[in-house]
Amino acid sequence: MTTPQQTALIVGATGVVGQACLHHFASLPGWSAIGVARRPITPPPGAQALQLDLQDSAACAAALGGRDDITHVVYAAVYEKPGGLVGGWRDEEQMQVNLAMLRNVIEPLDRPGSPLRHVTIMQGGKAYGVHIHPEIAVPARERWPRDRHENFYWLQEDFLRERQARAGWHFTIMRPRIVFGEAAGSNMNPIPAIGVYAWLRHEQGLPLAYPGGPARVNQAIDAELIAQACAWAAESPNARNETFNLENGDVFVWQNVWPVIADALGMPMGDPEPQSLGESLPRQQQAWERIVDKYRLDAPRDLMAFIGQGATYADFQMNHGKQGPLPPVLMSSVKIRQAGFAACIDTEDMFRKWFGRLQQRRLLPTAEQARA
CATH class of the missing domain: 3.40.50.720 (NAD(P)-binding Rossmann-like Domain)
Known part of the structure; x- marks a missing residue:
C-alpha cells in the first residue's frame, strides 16, 4: 500500500526557520513542499514557490482558497516593523498585523472538504516574558499559566484554538530558544x-x-533541528494540540x-x-x-x-x-523528549x-x- 502524498505549506520560507523547514520537508519521502514568502524564493529540488503578501487577505484567499492539496501548514512568518525589532515586540499594531497574517493563511484552507490535517506555529522565549522581566524562573515550562503580558503569540494561539475546536485538524506550538541558521x-x-x-x-x-x-x-536552537521537530509534529499523535519548548540540548x-x-x-x-x-x-x-x-x-x-x-x-x-x-534564561525541553522527539546538536x-x-x-x- 502506498502512502498518500502529503503537502506542507511552509509560510515565511525566506526566514531562518522557514528556509530550513522548506528544505527539510522537500527532502522527505512522501512529501511535497510549497514555500510561501513576500520576497521571491528559489525553491530547493522537490519544492514549489508561491510569492504572496500575507497582509493582503484577498490575495491569500485567491491563492489558497481553491487548493485541495495542502495537508499541513508550518507557519514561520513574522512581521517586524523596520528599525523597531525589540521595541516592536510590545507594539499593538505589530501584534494585530501578525494575527491578521495567520488568519489570512488559515481561513482559506480551513473550509469544508479541505484536506488540512495539521498546523504548526512558532512562539519562543517571549512567551515567558524574557524580553520584559529581569528574571524568569528556571527552567521555564510549557505547563505554566500564560505570562501576563500582551503578545501576538496569545492572539495567534487563541485564533488557532478557536478554529481547531470545530475542525478536523490539529495544531502544535513550538517555542524555540535563540534560533541560528x-x-x-x-x-x-x-x-x-x-x-x-x-x-x-x-x-x-x-x-x-x-x-x-x-x-x-x-540556550540555542539550530534551525534544521526546528525543521526536524516540525516534521515529527506533523505526524505524531503525541504532538496534537500541544506546546513544546525546543533547544539544542545543552x-x-x-x-x-x-x-x-x-x-x-x-x-x-x-x-x-x-x-x-x-x-x-x-x-x-x-x-x-x-x-x-x-x-x-x-x-x-x-x-x-x-x-x-x-x-x-x-x-x-x-x-x-x-x-x-x-x-x-533556560527552558525545559523534557516535554518534547518524553513525547518522542529526542534529536539534539x-x-x-x-x-x-x-x-x-x-x-x-x-x-x-x-x-x-x-x-x-
Whole structure:
C-alpha cells in the first residue's frame, strides 16, 4: 500500500526557520513542499514557490482558497516593523498585523472538504516574558499559566484554538530558544551579522573581539533541528494540540563559545570590546562592498539585505548595554523528549556548521582566506 502524498505549506520560507523547514520537508519521502514568502524564493529540488503578501487577505484567499492539496501548514512568518525589532515586540499594531497574517493563511484552507490535517506555529522565549522581566524562573515550562503580558503569540494561539475546536485538524506550538541558521536578510538570525562584523575587523587588521555585555547562561536552537521537530509534529499523535519548548540540548555562554566562532571564521581572538552592532554595522556599507568585491562573494552588496535586523537582534541576545550579573534564561525541553522527539546538536558544532555553510555558499570569505 502506498502512502498518500502529503503537502506542507511552509509560510515565511525566506526566514531562518522557514528556509530550513522548506528544505527539510522537500527532502522527505512522501512529501511535497510549497514555500510561501513576500520576497521571491528559489525553491530547493522537490519544492514549489508561491510569492504572496500575507497582509493582503484577498490575495491569500485567491491563492489558497481553491487548493485541495495542502495537508499541513508550518507557519514561520513574522512581521517586524523596520528599525523597531525589540521595541516592536510590545507594539499593538505589530501584534494585530501578525494575527491578521495567520488568519489570512488559515481561513482559506480551513473550509469544508479541505484536506488540512495539521498546523504548526512558532512562539519562543517571549512567551515567558524574557524580553520584559529581569528574571524568569528556571527552567521555564510549557505547563505554566500564560505570562501576563500582551503578545501576538496569545492572539495567534487563541485564533488557532478557536478554529481547531470545530475542525478536523490539529495544531502544535513550538517555542524555540535563540534560533541560528543560514538565512540571509532575516531579522532574527545573528549569524550573517556576526560574520560581517568579523570580516570588517579582519580587513582592519583587528582580532575578533566579543562585542556584547555581561555573561548569561542561555540556550540555542539550530534551525534544521526546528525543521526536524516540525516534521515529527506533523505526524505524531503525541504532538496534537500541544506546546513544546525546543533547544539544542545543552547550554551556552556567548563568551565561552566566542573562541569557537573565531576559529570557524579563521580569526584570532581579541579582548572584549563592548559595542552595539546594531548601531555600528549599518554604517559600514562601503566597507562591506569592498569585501564583496575583494573576495568575489555571492553575498548581496546591500549590507542590510544580507543581515536584516540581525545586528540589533545580536545586541539583544548578547546583552549589550546591560549590567551583570544576569540570571540564566533556560527552558525545559523534557516535554518534547518524553513525547518522542529526542534529536539534539552540540551548540559549538552548530556555530561551526552555520559559518561553514555561509563560507561554502560564498556569502562570507573562508577561514583559509582569513588566515592567509
